[in-house]
Amino acid sequence: MGERTHVLWLAKGLGPGGMERLLLTHARVADRDRFDFIVGYLVERPNSLRADLEAAGVPCVDVGKGRPEDPRWVLRVLRLVDELRIDVVHVHSPMVAAVLRPALRTRRHRPALVYTEHNSWSDYAAVTRAANRLTYGLDDRHVAVSAAARDSAPPRLRSGIELLVHGVELDGVRSRAGERGRVRRELGLTDDEVLVGAVANLRPQKNYPLLLDAARHVVDRREGVRFVALGHGPLEHELVARRDELGLGDRFSFLGHVPDAPAVMSAFDVFVLSSDVEGLPVALMEACALGLPVVATAVGGVPQVVDESIGRLVPPGRVGPLADAIVELADDPALRRRLGAAAAERSGRFDARVAVRRIEELYAEAAG
Structure with a gap:
């Protein structure tokens, strides 16, 4: 992957939803002189944007292998991080983030962890909210796509979340x-x-x-x-x-x-x-x-x-x-x-x- 900063994007799936389209937009306008990107995903979805991402120069890896409930996806992500010497892991799913945060802390070569809040905490399942609350402090940077998403987080966490409207081409x-x-x-x-x-x-x-x-x-x-x-x-x-x-x-x-x-x-x-x-x-x-x-x-x-x-x-x-x-x-x-x-x-x-x-x-x- 060269001498650039190596970034792993992690998403639950690559269907044609808003979050996935934001990844595709980033892929198309990224600074390739400074960054290399790869995407990991857990779930196969209809009308996947995988082909579009790969056409934009971002390889995609199915870490879920058709069974996202199987916790071995975490081991596959850790192996990917080690083999590609990933510098930054950017997670776009609260469930994925909550599971992965403590696991990444076990690596000798520990990548930085960035997390984007795409929806309000009230929309997450109770177990996801609880796991997020417990592990949120393990992130290095937090981003929210809207003020509503940022302000939905527990008060003690909000000050560390940067509001960033992601935009379109x-x-x-x-x-x-x-x-x-x-x-x-x-x-x-x-x-x-x-x-x-x-x-x-x-x-x-x-x-x-x-x-x-x-x-x-x-x-x-x-x-x-x-x-x-x-x-x-x-x-x-x-x-x-x-x-x-x-x-x-x-x-x-x-x-x-x-x-x-x-x-x-x-x-x-x-x-x-x-x-x-x-x-x-x-x-x-x-x-x-x-x-x-x-x-x-x-x-x-x-x-x-x-x-x-x-x-x-x-x-x-x-x-x-x-x-x-x-x-x-x-x-x-x-x-x-x-x-x-x-x-x-x-x-x-x-x-x-x-x-x-x-x-x-x-x-x-x-x-x-």
């Missing part, structure tokens, strides 16, 4: 805006139809049933509004059945996993997020970069980004306010343009290169 996302006409034609949309789009995996914390119920209210009140959802997950069949039960038909389409989500997002008129739990969603930052007005539930790090100047924040779990906000934006093209322009301007704060340089500074400090 702004130029790459913005370049997808030119795909709008093509994508809308492929989706069969007319010029005067309003497309409301969500980008989130089909998991309980994203609360798609809430969005489906809100969509039913919207289409009952307004013609010419359609919904699409990008993402895959274990609730697919259940959500499709609920869509059909509500009689939404082609007014609400599940498009599944889309490799180039920003290209499809360029066809949206409104970006919507109905989650109960969030860190700071990558898709939200991409929506801003594309100049999309936002309707989102006020959870996690979302209020850190969304206010009345770029969209509408609504209470989590409530159908009426979510439907009302969507109707408000669907009815007013001038309002959508104004909010979208403000979102595009605000997106400048989401330049991934800034966050990546800071993370790499943390690596150098911790390793040094």
Whole structure:
């Protein structure tokens, strides 16, 4: 791996979620003169980003071997650390971090340990919270992707957590805006139809049933509004059945996993997020970069980004306010343009290169 600083990223899996996409963004803009990277993961997931990471020059190693519950994954990680003379281990899963922290202390060549908090502590299982609390002090650096994630930690730990908005590849996302006409034609949309789009995996914390119920209210009140959802997950069949039960038909389409989500997002008129739990969603930052007005539930790090100047924040779990906000934006093209322009301007704060340089500074400090 050369004379550069050797960094091992550890994740539970490499599915196309927000955390994994942040790793891919880092891989693409990393300082390769100073750092080499490798990824270890425990769980194989559909639509894995492994191929994308390896195409970006980051090798990937399955340390779980299909059995993440088997504690031998810890021995595989330690062997990897020893064989590659890893300087920094950066962990992106609370469960993985809690188990690995004391194990790394057994190594004669002990790498620095960096940990990123992607979600709120209240969203973790009780045993994970307890193990994190006991082992947190073994880390050399702590990072949180949102103020909500940082502030959810026990008070005595918060002062050591650095808030760092990780960002997206702004130029790459913005370049997808030119795909709008093509994508809308492929989706069969007319010029005067309003497309409301969500980008989130089909998991309980994203609360798609809430969005489906809100969509039913919207289409009952307004013609010419359609919904699409990008993402895959274990609730697919259940959500499709609920869509059909509500009689939404082609007014609400599940498009599944889309490799180039920003290209499809360029066809949206409104970006919507109905989650109960969030860190700071990558898709939200991409929506801003594309100049999309936002309707989102006020959870996690979302209020850190969304206010009345770029969209509408609504209470989590409530159908009426979510439907009302969507109707408000669907009815007013001038309002959508104004909010979208403000979102595009605000997106400048989401330049991934800034966050990546800071993370790499943390690596150098911790390793040094």
